[in-house]
Amino acid sequence: MPESDLVQTGIKGFDEILSGGIPRGNVILVEGAIGCGKTTMGVEFIYRGASQFGEPGIIVLFEVSPDKIVRDARGFGWDLRELERTERLRIVFTTREVLRQELQQADSVLLEEAAKIGARRIFVDGIARLMPSNDAIETRSGFHVFTEGLQRENLTAFLAIEASSYTMGQNGSLPEESIADTVIRLRMEENQRAVTRSLEIVKSRGQSYQMGTHTFRIIEGQGLQVYRRVQAPRSSQRDRAAAYDPTTRISTGIPGLDELTNGGYFLGSTTVVAGISGVGKSVMGLQYIAEGARRGERSLMLSLDEQEEQIIRNAASIGIDLCREIDRGMIRIEYEPPQEIEVDVHFHHIERLVQEFKPRRVLIDSLSTYGSSLGAEGRIFRDFFHGLVALMKEHQIAAVYNHENPEMLGMTSMMGGFALSSLVDNIFLMNWIELNDTFRLGLTIAKMRANAISRTTHEVEIQNGRGMQVLPRELRVPKERHPFSAYAGLVSRAPERRRLGDRTETKDTWRDPSRS
């Protein structure tokens, strides 16, 4: 459909869902319960039309007085009085009875008003009970006559109707829905103790649109912002993202780890670092983004667990000056408290960050917090993660996700209740190992797609001011402390010292320093 035949709503994020706008002349029915945002949406439709697209409009009100509409619009930065003054808007107060009669007359006063300013859009707030009858068929035919009147002036009509479970028919729909060309349903949904707003395009004649329930917000000083549901298909580019550069590697930033990974992570790969709290996942992540900055690659850290100041302090303790890199524009940290994450809004935010900041490395701390926030068992978390992986691949980003595995000693599963390992390219297990009276830290590469890797567990240490490093298998160690190669079953909960004969069977032979 040519763009000129589409009426852009101008509502942020909404036209994208509508494939650019709504076919001109469509009768749009916006339904929802009290407080859903119907009036705000309708007023914004008219305001954007008049102020941005050169399409004057008319607002027809029954119950709300125009001065309140003008006052509330001012809170969004919309000066309706100025639009009235410049003949781009008329706000008409009337009654349903008058409107019904008006639109049945060929010389309607209302439509005459519309013609005077060359109106292209009309918003009628509250068309419920426009027809005096309770009979569905009569309501339908009455509504039909009403819409015919609107279409005589070639107006794109935006009609708000209050609808709740009480006003819906047995099949959950209103009689007006069958006449309307476009039906948009607004809802307020309770989620735990929070309430989120959502909208669904139930139908829209003459166009394609993105189905399903999308989140929206009413933002002070701005108006509506619609956030496409995270599951909705994005650009076709993203679907082709699997064809990313198959050879370029990104250094991990951990001394000794690049050697174990044949040079680092692949571009566009997805890595999960799993381990219990305190095992060093964040340290590993900080070194990853600091290494990026050192190499002139932008890095983005998305944190749900710690705020920026705390992350900067933690980084300083391992010798990383994050402030300098942030100031240099090489690192960006985004913190969002996890309590009331709205998944579509959050995903939109990440999409925008990735598009604007263009990072090569992304660190997400942590996947498990997303799980506890969105519910690891349901589809939403999985769909969100799937969307995130696709986004990172599309933008050729090597993304590292920290994941808290609840087991303190040993690991019986890689990702606990998070059934996501099939989406992940690389899985690194960080594990406490109790030897004698000491917890020592082990790192095992459990999975690394397209890499011939050794699944040997390596010892890792974190030093103040220096950070993390993978220790060599051959260590000069005091008599009372043996290197990991002296043990078997390190990722089990009960590692055992190898018998002397076993040592020769491994590639990384342990040399007892006391014998050399």
Place this chain on the structure above:
Amino acid sequence: MRRLLAQAAVIQSACDLDLLVFLYRHPRALLTSEQLAVFVGYPLKDIAKALNTLIEAGLLGRMAQHSGHAARMFLLLLDGPQGGGVKTLLELASRRQGRQGILEAMDGRTSGQNQSSAAPSLKLVKWA
């Protein structure tokens, strides 16, 4: 208040004031006179009189009636010479206390007109 009322000499009755306040909040109203009377809360004949007064004073526009249409478009016109003072008065009258004060001041003006020229002018009203 006295100065404001002097600028809005056209407002002679409570019905004039209340009709103007209604139209101030609904500056472009497509209604029948009967509906207007119900919304403002006065008998139809009072509303008809007030409408004529305000139209003559240039504060209100009323579109000619089309045949077969019961409703007419009423349009508040505050851009004229009287508009500024009326606007301020209507801002005050939009609140209960303000309306009360204006009505009391109007009473004083009426009684003042009925008394001799030596009588005191408008009664002063405490404005919170």
